Amino acid sequence: KQEVTQIPAALSVPEGENLVLNCSFTDSAIYNLQWFRQDPGKGLTSLLLIQSSQREQTSGRLNASLDKSSGRSTLYIAASQPGDSATYLCASSGNTPLVFGKGTRLSVIA
Amino acid sequence: GAGVSQTPSNKVTEKGKYVELRCDPISGHTALYWYRQSLGQGPEFLIYFQGTGAADDSGLPNDRFFAVRPEGSVSTLKIQRTERGDSAMYLCASSLDNEQFFGPGTRLTVL
Numbered sequence: 281k282q283e284v285t286q287i288p289a290a291l292s293v294p295e296g297e298n299l300v301l302n303c304s305f306t307d308s309a310i311y312n313l314q315w316f317r318q319d320p321g322k323g324l325t326s327l328l329l330i331q332s333s334q335r336e337q338t339s340g341r342l343n344a345s346l347d348k349s350s351g352r353s354t355l356y357i358a359a360s361q362p363g364d365s366a367t368y369l370c371a372s373s374g375n376t377p378l379v380f381g382k383g384t385r386l387s388v389i390a
Numbered sequence: 391g392a393g394v395s396q397t398p399s400n401k402v403t404e405k406g407k408y409v410e411l412r413c414d415p416i417s418g419h420t421a422l423y424w425y426r427q428s429l430g431q432g433p434e435f436l437i438y439f440q441g442t443g444a445a446d447d448s449g450l451p452n453d454r455f456f457a458v459r460p461e462g463s464v465s466t467l468k469i470q471r472t473e474r475g476d477s478a479m480y481l482c483a484s485s486l487d488n489e490q491f492f493g494p495g496t497r498l499t500v501l
Binding site for chain 1: 479
């Protein structure tokens with residue numbers, strides 16, 4: 281059974297810092313790895329999708345990498361802003377729907 | 391175009407009552423998923439539809455939970471004899487290929 285772990289559970293950084301969020305998964309036989317953002321009390325916003333044949337995806341200040349052999353993905357956020365404050369969730373999909381980690385709660389302090 | 395929509399946004403009910411939660415997927419998306427999220431946790435899979443049929447309902451916690459998608463578009467999640475432990479955010483997602491797009495969720499509170 282796939283298990284997804286996210287470290288750290290919470291992170292607080294000053295505005296302008298670059299930061300890395302970590303995601304690990306136990307079963308490397310995944311189809312995709314998807315990163316989401318969730319604001320308090322809201323639904324999930326898809327940030328990046330990395331297909332199993334890909335190593336990374338980039339969107340603006342965000343870059344996500346995938347290393348299936350080691351069971352890891354990272355989300356890199358460059359030049360963080362207070363508006364980036366949210367919970368970031370990673371999720372893997374194999375031949376079943378998404379399996380989520382518990383998320384990393386990010387606070388960017390102005 | 392319109393994203394995934396869910397109604398109601400909030401639902402407060404009493405223990406033992408029946409509730410229905412609705413999901414309108416993105417037009418043309420063939421796959422539809424229901425997840426449940428408790429406070430401080432990631433979403434957990436409940437059921438997945440491909441077209442009109444439930445392709446995987448292994449995440450439904452017990453037989454009080456049921457979902458339908460009769461015309462392959464809108465889906466309704468039905469919960470009978472609600473319990474306080476059913477209180478959570480219920481999220482719906484739809485997809486055409488690999489990427490899932492989520493709705494704003496329905497916050498269910500069972501008193």
